[in-house]
Amino acid sequence: MNADILTNPGEVWQWIVARPWLGFIAAAAIVAAVFGHDRLLAWRHQRYAAGARWLTIAAPPEVTPESAPAFWTTLVGVLTPSVWRRRVYGIPHVGWEYTWTGRALTIRVWVPGTVPPGAVEAAVRAAWPAATLTTADAAAPIPSRVGEQVGGAHWPQSTDALPLRTEHDADPLRALLSAGAEVRHREHAVVQILARPATARRVRAARRAAATSATHPHGRPDVAARAVSGIARLAIEPVLWILEVFTPGPSRPRTPAHAGTAARSADRDPVATADARTVVDKAVRVPHYEIAVRFAVAADADKSPPDKQRAKQIRERLVGLRHTIASAAAAYTGPNRLRRMKMPAPVATVAGRRLRRGFLATVPELAALAALPQDLAVPGLDRARAKAVPAPVAVPSGGRGVKVIGRSQIGHHSVGLNVTDARQHIHVVGKTGVGKSTLLLNMILGDIRAGRGTVVIDPRGDLVTDILDRLPASYAKKIVIIDPDQENPGCFNPLDDNGDPHLAVDNLVGIFAKIFQGQWGPRMDDTMRVACLTLMRHAKPTLSLVPSLLQDKEFRARFTHGLNDPDGLGGFWVWYDGINEQFRGQVIAPVLARLRAFLLRDFVKNVIGQAHSSFDMGKILDGGVLLCRLPKGILGEETSRILGSLIVARVWQAAIARASIPEDQRKDATMFVDECQNFLTLPGSVGDMLAEARGFRLGLVLAHQDLAQLPKDVAAAVSANARSKLYFNVDPADARELSRHTKPELDEHDLAHLDVYTAAARLLVGNRELPAFTFTTNPPAEIVGEATAIRQEVAAAHSRDTEEPPMERLARTAMKRRMEARER
Incomplete structure (x- = not known):
């Protein structure tokens, strides 16, 4: 057979x-x-x-036409598997989706779970560096529970060997985005482009079509024509075979190739020649994708009783919207065009994102369909607020001796600052509610857990509360709390000279002078200074004794006895006792008015009215924790400023006292000052203090909202001496000024458009200022819930002696004597 x-x-x-x-x-x-x-x-x-994810892309303010082709070219390498994996698992596809929910437009990329995390994200960032990328679990682009729905698909009118239009004078997406702007409340729309790299078989077929374009100038014949041709060839083939066997010469005329080509060229018209050229151009332009274009429009289910007229109106509305969206494909009409086709169950189809067989497209064709809008103003589109910039490699990512500040926006790895570099201070600026407190909270908790000395000055009150909520009770022994709500708050005496009475008085008087600079004059300064120095010549002086010293002659005599220096304290008191009572009242009234406003509050008297401090500030800097909660809403702005400034002065005195300790034995400590403009009131230059603090291993973290809050000299000092900068969202004027520290990586637009909990950082690492980058703050630590236990243990540790100090008894007696004299 x-x-x-x-x-x-x-x-x-x-x-x-x-x-x-x-x-x-x-x-x-x-x-x-x-x-x-x-x-x-x-x-x-x-x-x-399984495990598919959605990448939401917030378009940057400026988009170049070259970005989308670069993205899709890069994605070929990401999606193309090895030969054996392709044969078993196939080639994965991605979905580019324009989704409208009401008027809001969102651009997303659907990424299958088989694609490694970070691969497509890296391609997006490489193509659009200034775009903001958010990753979430994939979901249906239109909710499944909708009412009326319509949709369709686009498919090439001619064979896909002919290209679509790719050269556009304006943004090719403009028509589509304008059509999507017609979507109303309770309506949804999506345009979905599924794409995967074309197989070698599809590409070879395209090249065969290009090769046969010489005989079929409008592309390869369609399926029916090829079928008829094949049947005819099968019928004629046996006859030709018999003729070749039984005839002496060849039955098929052999025509030279060049002659056939010349004959065909002579018969071809110019239009056919142009079409053939485009077919060849598309075939040889690599890489190729296999794509499918789908769209769906739906309306939320109507909760009202069924109404045929209402349903008809909704249906007509959606059909018109579908037609408007589908008509936007006319922008791609060239040698080929996209025609609309019916698609059953459109909402379920676009949610399934299943790509069986698509049509062939080059990267320029796909990039014209799936890209970020180039127009600056796009209806419903929320553009990226600031570009994400990767952290330099030299930025530490954690470990001992590193203060972690958050995670890099690109790469999502931890970023931080060496403790040695943090000695040169950190400047934190940002509007209210942008994440400054979260950053400070995490940094403070990190320092406390690392055993570093920590001082926190909080003029609002929430920061200290959040810290206590997140600390276990085992830390209570090293904590001191100054808080109006704290029983037995920590107390300190501003007139406790700690070996240098003149420094203590300079700080005290300087604080009052800066806070009341509009009313503070030389005579007030002189009176306050002399009174404090006079009290400090005796044991256990307190600030609350100043009024009695200035008002009661008999009480004053106990302190001025033995003063015989005519050019110093003695000379002042001789002059003071020699003036008449009316003039004396004019001299002391301004001082007493401001001092009394401060001392009238019981909490203030409990904190600074004690003869002895309940804690040693030097030990705090050596590993303790001082939490100062000074809410302006409870204490008043001036009282909060004075008390906080006195604490800053006390910390500075303790830091200076470290001069007697060898530098290598000084322990690192940090003072966190929120709303720092209220407390940088020490006499002398803030710049000098910041420069000297580094040598005492005291680092300052200075936080505030805007540059206008700082006096010019303080702003200049902080700008020059706080070497590490952390900038959250700021107003445009501040962004222009602060961008001098972050350019060229981040400009004023970026600083003014940072998202919440996102900040720009320009860190000092190894005594070298690194390029700026962006990071996100870590979420706050979990609440431990032992704040009450901590407060109770701290209150027990700082219980006070109920016996009134002798000097206070003398002052009280003097006050009673003055009152009795007035009654007489």
Whole structure:
């Protein structure tokens, strides 16, 4: 039989007809192959859908036409698997989606779960560095529970060997985005482009089509034409074979290739030549994608009772909207164009994101369909507020001796600052509610847990409360709390000289002079200074004794006895006692008015009215914790400023006292000052203090809202001496000034458009200022819930002696004596 088949091919058909069971086997094989192929595709798509994610892209203010082609070119390498993986698992596809919910437009990329995390994200950031990227679990672009829905798909009108239009004078997405702007409240719309790298087989088919364009100038013949041609060829082939066997010459005329080409060229018209050229251009332009374009429009289910008229109106509205969106594809009409096709169950289809067979497209064609808008003003689109910038490699990411500040926006790895570099201070600026407190909270908790000395000055009150909520009770032994709500708050005496009475008085008087600078004059300064120095010549002086010293002669005599220096304290008191009572009242009234306003509050008297401090500030800097909660809403702004400034002065005195300790034995400490403009009131230059503090291993973290809060000299000192900068969202005027520290990586637009909990950092690492980058703050630590236990233990540790100090008794007696004298 085999020999008969070879010598007489005409009997093949008779041999097959004689064995009808072969037809059943062939049919079963075809059904099994089709079913198996369908199950393979379904299994592959299940793998893609499992763990799929959504990348939401916020377009930057400026988008260049070259960005989208760069993205899709890079994605070819990301999505193309090895040969054996392609044969088993197929080539994964991604989905580019324009989604409208009401008027809001969102651009997302659907990424299958089989694509490694970070790969597509890196391609997006490489193409659009200034875009903001957010990753979330994938969901349906339109909720499944909607009412009316319509949709469709786009497919090339001619063979996909002919290209779409890719050269545009304006943004090719303009028509689509304008159509999407017609979506109303309770309506949804999505345009979805699914794309995967084309297989080598599809590309070879395109190149064959290009090769045959010489005989078929408008592309390869369609399926029907090719089928007819194939049937005719099968019918004629046996006749040609017989003629070749029994005739002496060849039955098929052999025409030279160049002659055929010349004849065909002579018959071709100019339009056909142009079309053939575009086919060839598309075939040779690599890489290629296989894509599908779908769209759907839906309205939320109507909760009112069924109404046929209302349903008809909604249906007509959605059909019109679908037509408007579909018509936007006319922008891509060129040698080929996209025609609209019906698509059943549009909402479920776009939610499934299943790509069986698409049409061939080059990267420029795909980039014209799936890209970020180039127009600056796009209806409903929320653009990226600031570009994300990666952290330099030299920025430490954690470990001992590192203060972690958050996570880099690109790479999401931890970023921080070496403790040694933090000695040169940190400047934190940002509007209210942008994340400054969260950053400070995490940094403070990190220092406390690392055993570093920590001082916190909080003029609002929430920061200290949040710190206590997140500390276990085991830390209570090292904590001191100054808080109006704290029983037995920590107390300190501003007139406790700590070895240098003049420094203590300079700080005290300087604080009052700066806070009341509009009313503070030389005479007030002189009176306050002399009074404090006079009290400090005796044991256990307190600030609350100043009024009695200035008002009661008999009380004053106990302190001025023995003063015989005519050019110093003695000379002042001789002059003071020699003036008449009316003039004396004019001298002391301004001082007493401001001092009394401060001392009238019981909390203030409990904190600074004690003869002895309940804690050693030097020990605080060596590893303790001082939490100062000074809410302006409770204490008043001036009282909060004075008390906080006195604490800053006390910390500075303790830092200076470290001069007697070898530098390598000084422990690192940090003072966190929120709303720092209220407390940088020490006499002398703030710049000098910041420069000297580094040598005493005291680092300052200075936080505030805007530059206008700082006096010019203080702002200049902080700008020059706080070497590490952390900038949250600021107003445009401040952004212009602060961008001098962050350019060229981040400009004023970026600083003025940073998202919440996102900041720009320009850090000092290894005594070298690194380029600026962006980071996000870590979320606050979990609440431990032992704040009450901490407060109770701190209150017990700072209980006071109920016996009144002798000097206070003398002052009280003097006051009673003055009152009795007035009554007489």
